[in-house]
Amino acid sequence: MTNISASIVTMLYNFQLLSFAGEDGVAAYGVIMYVNFVFSAIFFGYAIGSAPIIGYHFGAQNHAEMKSLFRRSLVLVGTAGAAMTLMAEGLSMPLTRIFVGFDAELLSITCRGFRLYSLAFLFSGMNIFGSAFFTALNNGAVSAAISFLRTLVFQVAVVLILPIFLGIDGIWLAIVIAELLAIVVTILFFVTKRKKYHFA
Numbered sequence: 721m722t723n724i725s726a727s728i729v730t731m732l733y734n735f736q737l738l739s740f741a742g743e744d745g746v747a748a749y750g751v752i753m754y755v756n757f758v759f760s761a762i763f764f765g766y767a768i769g770s771a772p773i774i775g776y777h778f779g780a781q782n783h784a785e786m787k788s789l790f791r792r793s794l795v796l797v798g799t800a801g802a803a804m805t806l807m808a809e810g811l812s813m814p815l816t817r818i819f820v821g822f823d824a825e826l827l828s829i830t831c832r833g834f835r836l837y838s839l840a841f842l843f844s845g846m847n848i849f850g851s852a853f854f855t856a857l858n859n860g861a862v863s864a865a866i867s868f869l870r871t872l873v874f875q876v877a878v879v880l881i882l883p884i885f886l887g888i889d890g891i892w893l894a895i896v897i898a899e900l901l902a903i904v905v906t907i908l909f910f911v912t913k914r915k916k917y918h919f920a
Contacts (some may be wrong), residue, residue: 725867725871725875729875729876729879732875732876732879732880733879733891733894734746736883736891737888740883740891741829744826745829745888745891747820747826748820748826748829748833751816752816752830752833752837755808755815755816756837759808760844763797763800763849764848766793766797766845766849767848767851767853770852771853771855771856772856774786774789774853775858777789778856778917781918783918783919786917786918787920789919790919793853794849797846798845798846801841801843804841805838805839805841808835808841809835812834812835813831815834816831829888832892833888833891833892836892839893839896840895840896840898840899842899843899843900843902843903844870844899847866847870847899850866850906851864851906854866854909857919859913859917865909866902866905866909869901869905870898870899870902870905874897874898874899874901874902875898877898878897878898878901882894
C-alpha cells in the first residue's frame with residue numbers, strides 16, 4: 721500500500737510542482753526525497769524491528785510488558801522525531817548543497833522546501849510506528865487504514881488544496897498537514913483499541 725501510494729503521490733507532486741515552479745521544483749522535490757529516505761529509514765527500522773517483540777508479548781499475553789513497550793516506544797519515537805526535525809532544519813543547507821550546490825536558485829528552492837517538508841518528521845514516526853504496531857497485533861485492517869490514509873488519501877487531498885492558498889509552500893507543507901491528520905487517526909486507534917490489546 722505504501723509503495724503504490726508513494727508512486728501515485730510522487731506523480732501528483734511532480735505535476736503540481738511543474739505548475740508552480742517548473743523543472744526546478746521537480747528537481748528540488750527529487751533531492752528532498754533522497755534526503756527524506758535517509759531520515760525516514762530510522763523510523764521504519766525501529767517499527768519493523770520492534771514488531772516481532774510486540775507480537776511475541778501480545779501472543780504470550782504479557783500485558784505488563786506490552787504496556788512498557790508501548791510507552792517506551794512512544795517516548796523514543798517522539799524524541800527521535802523532534803531530534804530529527806531539529807537536525808534536518810539545521811543541516812538543510814549543507815545537505816541540499818551536496819546535490820544542487822551548482823545552481824544558486826535551485827539551491828534556494830530546495831533548501832526552503834526541505835525546511836518546510838522536514839517538519840513532517842515530528843509526526844511521521846508515530847504514524848509509521850502505529851501502522852507497524854497494529855500489524856504486530858495481527859490487526860491488518862487498522863494498520864492498512866493508517867498507512868492508506870497517511871500515504872495516499874490525506875496527501876492527495878492536501879497537495880491539491882493547499883497550493884491554491886500558499887503556492888509552492890503549500891506543496892512542501894502538504895506532507896506536514898497529511899502527517900498531522902494521520903496522527904489524529906493513529907491516536908484515535910490507540911485510544912479505542914487499548915483495552916482490547918491491553919497495551920495501555
